[in-house]
Amino acid sequence: MTLLEATLRAVAALAAFLVLPLLVGQAEHKVMAHMQGRLGPMYAGGFHGWAQLVADGVKFVQKEDITPRAADRWVFRLAPAVALVPYLVALALVPVHPGVAAVDVPGSLVLVLAATSVGALGTLMAGWSSANKYSLIGGLRAAAQLVSYELPIVLALASVALAGGSLSLAVLTERWSPLWLLWQLPGAVVFLVAAVAELQRPPFDMPVADAELVMGAWTEYTGLRFAFFLLSEYAGIVVMSLLFATLWLGGWHGPLPDALGWLWTLLKGFVVALLVIWVRVAWPRLREDQLQRLAWLWLVPLALGQLLLTGVGVVLGW
Amino acid sequence: MTALDTAFTASGVLAVLGGLFAVTTRHVVHAALWLVVALLGVAGSLLVLGAELVALVLVLVYVGAVVVLVLFALMLTRAPIGPDVAHAAGRWRATGAGLLGLATAGLLATALVPLADGTVERADVTTTQVAGQLFGTWVWPFELLSLLLLAALVGALAVARGDRAVDGATAP
Numbered sequence: 132m133t134l135l136e137a138t139l140r141a142v143a144a145l146a147a148f149l150v151l152p153l154l155v156g157q158a159e160h161k162v163m164a165h166m167q168g169r170l171g172p173m174y175a176g177g178f179h180g181w182a183q184l185v186a187d188g189v190k191f192v193q194k195e196d197i198t199p200r201a202a203d204r205w206v207f208r209l210a211p212a213v214a215l216v217p218y219l220v221a222l223a224l225v226p227v228h229p230g231v232a233a234v235d236v237p238g239s240l241v242l243v244l245a246a247t248s249v250g251a252l253g254t255l256m257a258g259w260s261s262a263n264k265y266s267l268i269g270g271l272r273a274a275a276q277l278v279s280y281e282l283p284i285v286l287a288l289a290s291v292a293l294a295g296g297s298l299s300l301a302v303l304t305e306r307w308s309p310l311w312l313l314w315q316l317p318g319a320v321v322f323l324v325a326a327v328a329e330l331q332r333p334p335f336d337m338p339v340a341d342a343e344l345v346m347g348a349w350t351e352y353t354g355l356r357f358a359f360f361l362l363s364e365y366a367g368i369v370v371m372s373l374l375f376a377t378l379w380l381g382g383w384h385g386p387l388p389d390a391l392g393w394l395w396t397l398l399k400g401f402v403v404a405l406l407v408i409w410v411r412v413a414w415p416r417l418r419e420d421q422l423q424r425l426a427w428l429w430l431v432p433l434a435l436g437q438l439l440l441t442g443v444g445v446v447l448g449w
Numbered sequence: 450m451t452a453l454d455t456a457f458t459a460s461g462v463l464a465v466l467g468g469l470f471a472v473t474t475r476h477v478v479h480a481a482l483w484l485v486v487a488l489l490g491v492a493g494s495l496l497v498l499g500a501e502l503v504a505l506v507l508v509l510v511y512v513g514a515v516v517v518l519v520l521f522a523l524m525l526t527r528a529p530i531g532p533d534v535a536h537a538a539g540r541w542r543a544t545g546a547g548l549l550g551l552a553t554a555g556l557l558a559t560a561l562v563p564l565a566d567g568t569v570e571r572a573d574v575t576t577t578q579v580a581g582q583l584f585g586t587w588v589w590p591f592e593l594l595s596l597l598l599l600a601a602l603v604g605a606l607a608v609a610r611g612d613r614a615v616d617g618a619t620a621p
Contacts, residue, residue, distance in 0.1 A: 203530045206482065238576070241505040248513025252485065255520045259478055262530050274521035281513055298502070298576055 144223035144233035151222075152365035153184050154401075155372075159365075159408045160184075166412045187358075194354035199262055202351065206260035211352070211359035214253025217246040218366040225373045226301040228383055228393035239300045240292055243374065244285060247329070250363065251277045254331070254338070257360070258348035269347025272419065273331060273338035279426035280328040280335075286434035287322040290441040291315060291378045300374075304382035311379065314444060318437040319379040321430050326371040327407055328426070330364060334414035337422055372403035457497045457569045464490025472550075475532035481519045485512050499571040502579050 160183060164171025176182025198207055221243045223233035236242060251273075258270015294315060295303040328335035331347075339347035346352075349360050376382060376399035383392025417425065467487030471480045488511050495504035538546070583591060 201530065203476075203478070206478070236501075238501045238505055241502065241509065245505045245508035245513065248509055248517075249485075251513065251517060252482075252520075255517065255524075256482070259520065259524055259528065260530065267524060271521065271524050274517055274524065278514060278517055278521065285509070 140223075140233045144219065147233075148219050148222050148366060151369045152362055155368050155404045155408075156184050156361075156365050157181065158401075158405065159411075162405060162408050163412050166409070191355055191358035196354045196356060197351075199351050201262035203260040203262070206256050207351075208356070210253050210257035210260065211356045211363070212253075213256060214250055215359045215363040215366070217250035218363055218370055220246040221250075221370045222366060222373075224300065225370065226304060226377060226382065227373075227396045229305065229389070230301070231393065232301060235301060236299075238298045240288060240298045240303065243300070243370070244288065247367070247370065248281065250367070251281075251329075253360075253363065254348045257352065261348070261351040263351050265344045265346075265350045266348050269338045269344050269350070272344075273348060275419075276328060276331065276335065276338060276422060279423055280325045280430070283321050283325040283426060283430035283434045284329060286431070286438055287318040287325070288378070290318040290434070290437045293438070293441045293445055296445070300377060304377045304384075307378075307381040307384060309381070309384075311381070315379060315437070315441070317433050318441070319375070321434045321437065322379070323375060323403075323406070325426070325430055326375070327410060328422070330367045330371065330407075332364070332368070332407060333411040334417050335422060336416055337419050340416060368404055368407055369400070372407065373400040375403045376400040451569070453497060453569045453571060457494060460490045460493030460497060462490075463487075464494060466490075472546075475534075475537065476530075477528050477533050477536070478520065478523055481516055481523060484519075485516055488512055488516075497569065497571070499573045500579075501574070502576045503574070 161171045161179070172180030172183035174180055175186045198204055224236070224239045224243050224246075226232040226235070226239075232239070254273045254277075255270050258266045258273060261267070291303060291311075292298055294311065295306040297303050297306070331338050338344075339349065344350070349357060352360060373396065376396055380399045380403070382396045382399070383389075385392070385395035387395070464487050467483050467485075467490050471483035471487055474480050474483060488507060492504040492507045495501075495507065
């Protein structure tokens, strides 16, 4: 790989990282508004408020960057970066077209998992270092939730890796067949639910429950650092949606000519992202004990059952 | 010095520095975060040497689950912002721990340094090889370890739940 190619790949990944979360964010503004019988942003940019998030970004840049006096200065200031950068790494690994990914490594499935698990540390660092009781409780709830929902995600992905016989996202997508839609369905459901929980999105937003914890671990953040946390949440939606689209919905497999494969991947990913937004509007927040109950009594057994089913299928040569 | 040597040295230095800061800092939460740095350094070294799966699983399990649990436990207890003087080890204990650490490092160095010939070689370890070793050669130790962990888990539950009858007697 030449230096030019490496630079181009890095720039492409960064561009995707900056554009796709904005698209999802704007979609959330408008789709959520229409689901609730509102219009959503209408003025910024002229046409149906398309520039609202750009305007928000400009606003965040102008705000004062405050570090509370009692806070642990370094950890507090580092936390947004720890939350954000791993999702950039994860997004760079997702294949969008046969042979096209910003970074193509043999063990990309495990690398995506490892990267997102590092990203979770950002919330915990923010929660502890803010020296604020709301932040601390938010961080505690986030830690409890992340530990419980990490397991179903790993098990569901292990089932797909077993079915495709590889740890590479590109190879797994290549070996996808429509049969997987049925065969891997329980694992797919488990992954989608656990991914929403891992991102701490409603209905699993106990860690940032605004009615009781202000903004959870992010309470003390202002300006650009707060915006980075928001960006990492939307980048997380993009990563999880694209993962779901490539592994369970077949990525670039589709009826149109093969050259349009990347369009299929993005389209499927966007539909999954819309589903994540829809879930937010449709369900009320789960209580902490309901949340843990769902993970340990439903998702983990279901994922283990899926793993067993996949193992039997692979041995029998389905 | 090849690029491989440089990458290996960099991750090695990262691991050693992270480990040193983890044991010397007076801030408990900082110690957990330095542990993350040390683990990432070790994972980087493994990655350079070609053990891809082991490196990534190390990050996934230790950073993603173990350190998260450590931070959870620290946040549950009183983990102060700033140096923790209540749990400061005395001078004798610190010296003893330092000597023990030096002795372990020396033992490892005398065993391992003669094996190295100064160059970093990449041995591509495939996932199939790791799985074959883990579930073939080493399957009994592996299963024994999981039994040990299960016993620890059951023990922790028993301790945490306490004696129901006693609880009932003392409840108002």
